[in-house]
Amino acid sequence: TQLLEQSPQFLSIQEGENLTVYCNSSSVFSSLQWYRQEPGEGPVLLVTVVTGGEVKKLKRLTFQFGDARKDSSLHITAAQPGDTGLYLCAGGGNQFYFGTGTSLTVIP
Amino acid sequence: DAGVIQSPRHEVTEMGQEVTLRCKPISGHDYLFWYRQTMMRGLELLIYFNNNVPIDDSGMPEDRFSAKMPNASFSTLKIQPSEPRDSAVYFCASSFQIWSPLHFGNGTRLTVT
Numbered sequence: 001t002q003l004l005e006q007s008p009q010f011l012s013i014q015e016g017e018n019l020t021v022y023c024n025s026s027s028v029f030s031s032l033q034w035y036r037q038e039p040g041e042g043p044v045l046l047v048t049v050v051t052g053g054e055v056k057k058l059k060r061l062t063f064q065f066g067d068a069r070k071d072s073s074l075h076i077t078a079a080q081p082g083d084t085g086l087y088l089c090a091g092g093g094n095q096f097y098f099g100t101g102t103s104l105t106v107i108p
Numbered sequence: 109d110a111g112v113i114q115s116p117r118h119e120v121t122e123m124g125q126e127v128t129l130r131c132k133p134i135s136g137h138d139y140l141f142w143y144r145q146t147m148m149r150g151l152e153l154l155i156y157f158n159n160n161v162p163i164d165d166s167g168m169p170e171d172r173f174s175a176k177m178p179n180a181s182f183s184t185l186k187i188q189p190s191e192p193r194d195s196a197v198y199f200c201a202s203s204f205q206i207w208s209p210l211h212f213g214n215g216t217r218l219t220v221t
Binding site for chain 1: 112141143150151152153156164199201206207209210211212213214215
């Protein structure tokens with residue numbers, strides 16, 4: 001059973017476009033993390049959000065934690081080829097449950 | 109800091125053979141996790157340790173899988189006997205605390221033919 005559903009599963013966009021990736025659950029999480037994974041490597045942490053309604057910005061990436069701490073979104077402004085990768089959300093409880101992942105391809 | 113180190117990077121074996129995957133966590137991290145990643149099931153937690161003690165092994169598929177952590181700097185995941193459905197990328201990760209960011213190794217890609 002997947003506790004965290006991500007959408008879309010695949011996304012292919014042109015360089016310069018904006019995009020939003022969603023992470024949804026019926027469970028409440030004490031914290032939520034976003035990771036990016038590149039081919040042949042392990043996931044690397046991008047950000048942790050802990051407060052309902054929290055918004056964090058990391059250069060062109062904006063992360064939001066839902067008020068009820070059940071969902072989160074990742075918005076990328078002016079996507080670049082270097083943003084290509086698998087984006088994973090992970091919800092914290094007794095352990096971290098990973099989402100299904102969104103595979104992003106940014107075409108130059 | 110060299111990060112989490114896993115070996116081997118690639119393993120190809122025949123069905124029925126024993127496979128041992130190895131992991132060296134980041135020094136000072138008290139938690140060590142073993143994950144398996146496949147296209148169909150994504151990233152699944154198999155087992156995690158706290159201070160070398162297994163805490164939750166509910167994700168271990170079956171008795172063919174076993175994991176040990178004899179000391180703070182080394183862990184193994186063993187599959188015996190291996191089956192083709194075990195083919196996946198196996199990741200080891202470590203963290204300072206249970207909800208701290210996870211630091212992943214680069215994984216072991218296992219192919220069982």
